[in-house]
């Protein structure tokens with residue numbers, strides 16, 4: 270233990286100093302994390318969007334519960350786009366790391382629109398939900414058009 274302790278301390282300090290993907294053990298974990306959090310977000314958003322489009326019967330409680338989960342999930346993926354996570358099993362375009370301010374603007378926009386959707390869903394007003402779903406969808410699309418390979 271005496272011998273490996275300095276090694277552990279040193280490795281921990283190095284990992285903490287390695288910018289924003291420090292919270293992930295390896296770049297593949299960051300890629301997996303952002304894909305999975307985006308997937309869960311989409312599943313819950315999709316349930317609300319289904320009601321907004323009339324494909325699924327409107328249930329105010331189900332809409333509010335799902336929108337709240339989507340709102341929370343919308344905060345998570347962005348920390349997993351750190352330096353060195355541009356390779357591997359990902360459709361993320363290299364532009365993300367060349368234009369970090371614009372990427373942040375888009376991700377902040379999504380998070381803000383998702384919060385508005387959650388607020389709208391809490392009121393139970395279907396028209397407000399429809400408007401907010403449209404804004405979230407537009408925000409997803411803007412970012413995908415710019416930063417996702419298809």
Ligand code: ASC
Pocket residue numbers: 311314315318405406407409410413
């Ligand atoms: C979704 C989904 C997206 C967005 C986008 C909106 O449910 O998976 O990528 O909405 O289609 O334009």
